[in-house]
Amino acid sequence: xxxxxxxKALILTVREWYESQPQPLQIDTVHLVVGKFTCVEPASxxxxxxxxxxxxxxxxxxxxxxxxxxxxYCHTCRANYRPEIGLRYACPTCNSPMDDIRSGRxxxxxxxxxxxxDAARDAPDALHxxxxxxxxxxxxxxxxxxx
Amino acid sequence: xxxxxxxxxxxxxxxxxxxxxxxxxxxxxQWGIRCLNLMSSPGAGKxxxxxxxxxxxxxxxxxxxxxxxxxxxxxxxxLRRYGVPVIAINTGRSCHLDSKMVAGGIHRLAHExxxxxxxxxxxxxxxxxxxxxxxxxxxxxxxxxLSITEGEDKPLKYPLMFQEADCLLITKMDLAPHLxxxxxxxxxxxxxxxxxxxxxxxxxxxxxxxxHWFGWxxxxxxxxxxxxxxxxP
Numbered sequence: 001x002x003x004x005x006x007x008k009a010l011i012l013t014v015r016e017w018y019e020s021q022p023q024p025l026q027i028d029t030v031h032l033v034v035g036k037f038t039c040v041e042p043a044s045x046x047x048x049x050x051x052x053x054x055x056x057x058x059x060x061x062x063x064x065x066x067x068x069x070x071x072x073y074c075h076t077c078r079a080n081y082r083p084e085i086g087l088r089y090a091c092p093t094c095n096s097p098m099d100d101i102r103s104g105r106x107x108x109x110x111x112x113x114x115x116x117x118d119a120a121r122d123a124p125d126a127l128h129x130x131x132x133x134x135x136x137x138x139x140x141x142x143x144x145x146x147x
Numbered sequence: 148x149x150x151x152x153x154x155x156x157x158x159x160x161x162x163x164x165x166x167x168x169x170x171x172x173x174x175x176x177q178w179g180i181r182c183l184n185l186m187s188s189p190g191a192g193k194x195x196x197x198x199x200x201x202x203x204x205x206x207x208x209x210x211x212x213x214x215x216x217x218x219x220x221x222x223x224x225x226l227r228r229y230g231v232p233v234i235a236i237n238t239g240r241s242c243h244l245d246s247k248m249v250a251g252g253i254h255r256l257a258h259e260x261x262x263x264x265x266x267x268x269x270x271x272x273x274x275x276x277x278x279x280x281x282x283x284x285x286x287x288x289x290x291x292x293l294s295i296t297e298g299e300d301k302p303l304k305y306p307l308m309f310q311e312a313d314c315l316l317i318t319k320m321d322l323a324p325h326l327x328x329x330x331x332x333x334x335x336x337x338x339x340x341x342x343x344x345x346x347x348x349x350x351x352x353x354x355x356x357x358x359h360w361f362g363w364x365x366x367x368x369x370x371x372x373x374x375x376x377x378x379x380p
Contacts, residue, residue: 112156113154
């Protein structure tokens with residue numbers, strides 16, 4: 001059930017980005033990073049995403065999830081270690097509590113792959129929905145990957 | 148011709164919720180209100196704890212409650228008997244409160260009362276050990292409850308809730324003589340992932356340990372946690 005809510009949050013966030021874009025575009029793939037130490041199960045998230053994006057601006061988009069392991073840093077041993085989720089979180093060497101998580105808490109939209117008509121890029125003004133959309137445009141790294 | 152692009156976002160999935168939580172907290176701060184988010188599995192005793200808390204603290208602290216419940220107002224009705232504003236939020240199918248729902252509760256509080264009169268807002272989250280830990284609502288501190296009937300292994304199985312907690316109440320301590328419950332083991336399990344939380348064993352039924360909880364709330368209102376009352380790390 002919580003994946004439904006997570007997906008809702010995901011769609012809200014992607015929609016915010018989508019609506020800030022000055023030109024119409026088609027989102028192809030949403031790349032997520034999901035840490036092992038979050039309350040999100042990737043398989044459930046994929047299922048919820050497919051179901052909840054039907055008939056929306058994300059229809060047909062793929063969700064690509066990269067999982068990151070739980071890695072903690074032990075300040076006593078000055079070393080990283082991998083806690084065993086469900087079994088043991090303290091440092092296996094010195095038994096210090098897991099206090100500094102270096103990986104595994106990510107719930108991040110890493111990047112979005114999208115496609116656009118060339119014509120739209122060449123004549124952006126003709127396709128603007130509103131001037132507001134341009135103002136809201138966030139600074140993004142745009143890398144044309146193929147034509 | 149189509150061209151494909153890659154937009155690097157690096158945006159937290161929950162950033163819309165997080166922004167809302169930050170706004171709620173700012174609003175609470177403007178009114179001089181501290182907000183505690185109470186979380187536990189269903190039936191761990193959040194409402195019973197709140198009943199005792201309202202009965203004991205309302206004479207000295209002006210409290211309002213935001214009550215999250217999936218479908219009913221049963222808990223809210225229980226708490227209204229204590230003469231404090233209880234804003235019920237039915238979350239529907241959602242298994243946790245999010246910052247937008249709590250913003251709605253804050254709006255109602257401001258509409259129906261003078262919010263600046265309040266010292267403390269207690270948010271009773273939906274009973275669930277998983278999701279509420281991930282969705283901040285604008286609280287200044289997280290209070291987790293674990294009843295001893297649930298077993299001392301729960302922190303290992305649901306680590307996020309226990310890792311995030313600023314205060315952990317071990318509830319239903321009056322049942323201890325009837326159970327094979329190992330408080331020491333429970334505390335050791337929590338300490339594996341959370342060395343700083345104050346851990347307070349209580350019983351809402353007998354009142355045992357509640358003075359320590361009330362002390363925690365009082366000292367939280369003064370923004371310095373009185374850890375002398377808690378089980379030391």
